[in-house]
Amino acid sequence: MSVVIQIRDVPDDVRDALAQAAKTKGMSLTSYVRHELEHLAGRERRVADNREVIRETRRRVGGSVDRETILSVLHEGRNER
Numbered sequence: 001m002s003v004v005i006q007i008r009d010v011p012d013d014v015r016d017a018l019a020q021a022a023k024t025k026g027m028s029l030t031s032y033v034r035h036e037l038e039h040l041a042g043r044e045r046r047v048a049d050n051r052e053v054i055r056e057t058r059r060r061v062g063g064s065v066d067r068e069t070i071l072s073v074l075h076e077g078r079n080e081r
Helices: 012-024 029-061 067-077
Strands: none
Touching: 012 029, 029 067
C-alpha cells in the first residue's frame, strides 16, 4: 500500500536540482524523488544487514574484527583487488 508524504520548506535550489535531475532522466519530479527514496531505504536496509554480519562475525571469531579486514577477506574471496 502506498501513502502520501509531503515535504515542506524545501529550499528552491534543492527543488530545482531535483527537478533538473528528473528531467535529465526523463522522469517526473514525483517519480524521481520516489525512486531516490526507494534507493535510500534500500541502502539503509543494506547498512543494517552489514552491521549484523559484522556483529555476528565478531561473535564467531571471539574478538574484534575491523571493517577493513572483513572487506579485505571478502575481496580476496572474490578474487578482487
